[in-house]
Amino acid sequence: MMELLQILEQTGQGLFGSAWLPVWTVVKILAIVLPIMGAVAYLTLAERWVIAWMQVRIGPNRVGYFGLLQPIADGVKLLFKEIIVPSSSNKALFVLAPIMALAPSLAAWAVVPFNDGMALSNVNAGLLYILALTSLSVYGIIIAGWASNSKYAFLGAVRSAAQIVSYEIAMGFALVCVLLASQSMNLGDIVNGQKGGYGLLNWYLIPLFPMFLVYVISGVAETNRAPFDMAEGESEIVAGFHVEYSGMAFALFFLAEYANMILVSFLTAIMFLGGWLSPVPFLPDSFIWLLAKVSFILFLFLWFRATFPRYRYDQLMRLGWKVFIPLTIVWVVVVAAWMQTPLWVW
Amino acid sequence: MQAIKKFFKTFLLYELVKGMALTGRYFFARKITVQFPEEKTPQSFRFRGLHAQRRYANGEERCIGCKLCEAVCPALAIKIEVAEREDGTRRTTQYDIDLFKCIFCGFCEESCPVDAIVETRVLEYHGEKRGDLYYTKAMLLANGDKLEEQIAKDRAADAKYR
Numbered sequence: 001m002m003e004l005l006q007i008l009e010q011t012g013q014g015l016f017g018s019a020w021l022p023v024w025t026v027v028k029i030l031a032i033v034l035p036i037m038g039a040v041a042y043l044t045l046a047e048r049w050v051i052a053w054m055q056v057r058i059g060p061n062r063v064g065y066f067g068l069l070q071p072i073a074d075g076v077k078l079l080f081k082e083i084i085v086p087s088s089s090n091k092a093l094f095v096l097a098p099i100m101a102l103a104p105s106l107a108a109w110a111v112v113p114f115n116d117g118m119a120l121s122n123v124n125a126g127l128l129y130i131l132a133l134t135s136l137s138v139y140g141i142i143i144a145g146w147a148s149n150s151k152y153a154f155l156g157a158v159r160s161a162a163q164i165v166s167y168e169i170a171m172g173f174a175l176v177c178v179l180l181a182s183q184s185m186n187l188g189d190i191v192n193g194q195k196g197g198y199g200l201l202n203w204y205l206i207p208l209f210p211m212f213l214v215y216v217i218s219g220v221a222e223t224n225r226a227p228f229d230m231a232e233g234e235s236e237i238v239a240g241f242h243v244e245y246s247g248m249a250f251a252l253f254f255l256a257e258y259a260n261m262i263l264v265s266f267l268t269a270i271m272f273l274g275g276w277l278s279p280v281p282f283l284p285d286s287f288i289w290l291l292a293k294v295s296f297i298l299f300l301f302l303w304f305r306a307t308f309p310r311y312r313y314d315q316l317m318r319l320g321w322k323v324f325i326p327l328t329i330v331w332v333v334v335v336a337a338w339m340q341t342p343l344w345v346w
Numbered sequence: 347m348q349a350i351k352k353f354f355k356t357f358l359l360y361e362l363v364k365g366m367a368l369t370g371r372y373f374f375a376r377k378i379t380v381q382f383p384e385e386k387t388p389q390s391f392r393f394r395g396l397h398a399q400r401r402y403a404n405g406e407e408r409c410i411g412c413k414l415c416e417a418v419c420p421a422l423a424i425k426i427e428v429a430e431r432e433d434g435t436r437r438t439t440q441y442d443i444d445l446f447k448c449i450f451c452g453f454c455e456e457s458c459p460v461d462a463i464v465e466t467r468v469l470e471y472h473g474e475k476r477g478d479l480y481y482t483k484a485m486l487l488a489n490g491d492k493l494e495e496q497i498a499k500d501r502a503a504d505a506k507y508r
Binding site for chain 1: 366370376
């Protein structure tokens with residue numbers, strides 16, 4: 001594998017000269033973004049299947065074998081639909097909003113390590129970068145709600161803004177615990193910090209279990225997924241922030257939502273479930289472990305959606321401010337104190 | 347003790363996990379979806395679908411133009427014109443059912459003294475242009491001729507409950 005990369009590097013250098021670095025970076029970006037797009041497409045299909053099975057239905061099974069071409073058909077349908085721009089909307093912002101929603105959720109992948117040392121850019125402040133970009137994606141939603149000039153869209157945007165602000169804090173504190181435990185903000189180093197002779201027992205899942213729960217639940221809230229899909233709330237405010245969007249602009253919001261889901265799953269796997277590390281000492285570490293963990297967390301996302309009814313708005317705020325934030329602050333202190341004692345073995 | 351129990355139940359998300367266990371069980375349950383064109387649900391002999399006009403065994407149409415169905419129809423979907431035939435019997439010259447108006451309540455069938463207008467088991471029909479679902483007497487009689495066997499069997503099965 002490594003030799004192959006080296007050969008590629010040399011031939012590329014010969015072909016492109018000094019332009020090789022940007023070319024090679026673009027290739028690497030494509031190698032990350034295209035599989036993500038495919039994963040997003042098939043995540044929508046998986047979601048429909050999982051929810052259908054939990055509702056004792058069979059889900060899409062008509063397009064292609066077992067409905068495997070359904071996401072393609074959906075994509076083509078949305079591509080050919082007209083994008084309607086409401087006459088009273090702020091046109092520039094209206095068009096900008098879906099891009100604002102999607103761009104950060106793709107940009108955040110730059111620092112995600114897929115295997116030991118396999119990241120687009122091995123940034124030392126990777127965690128900060130991730131935190132910054134995931135909070136940026138809410139601007140897409142706010143701008144969409146405001147530019148639509150529709151009361152439902154605006155309500156959705158307001159809710160989304162308040163929700164993200166509340167859960168961002170809990171999420172941040174949960175990550176502070178991970179920082180304390182790993183002593184690094186580099187995502188690759190965080191995974192390597194969970195290495196040890198005991199496999200699963202070395203993961204931060206064990207000492208930081210409450211933070212794991214907080215992070216997963218905040219992640220669900222952060223991606224505006226059920227039961228925290230207040231910004232959409234089809235039964236209350238129609239479709240929330242994207243009520244005025246149609247065609248590909250609408251599809252971009254969905255791409256962003258699902259890309260964010262996958263991102264949060266990757267981050268959970270990396271920070272709490274040991275990334276690509278094997279859960280048992282006798283099996284080798286591999287990218288496949290990371291994929292398995294991510295799939296499990298994504299399944300959890302879908303499982304949540306099939307199980308829980310939507311939170312009421314005040315309940316959501318209570319959970320964020322009065323449960324999660326105190327809990328995470330306490331746990332930061334506990335972990336910090338714990339690390340000063342010999343009982344800390346991670 | 348109670349308070350401690352409640353604390354742990356809350357923070358370990360006991361009830362949420364219980365809910366997820368339920369949906370998790372149904373994940374593996376046998377699916378009840380009927381895949382329509384290939385699979386069909388069983389039909390009752392009282393099924394109320396597309397209308398038909400029946401004939402007697404000798405080929406004479408049953409309808410005597412009494413207009414009871416027209417009177418009872420709650421959706422005003424039936425239109426009847428009556429005239430005397432050459433042999434002196436009272437017959438309909440026009441008998442139309444507008445299927446867009448029809449609500450398939452079965453009152454026409456219920457009110458008919460000679461079992462002329464009936465609703466059949468046919469539910470998969472469609473119209474391709476305007477007026478296709480405005481059924482005239484000829485269309486209704488054609489339906490009856492085509493489906494007489496099934497219609498007669500269903501009436502026979504229902505007879506003992508009447």
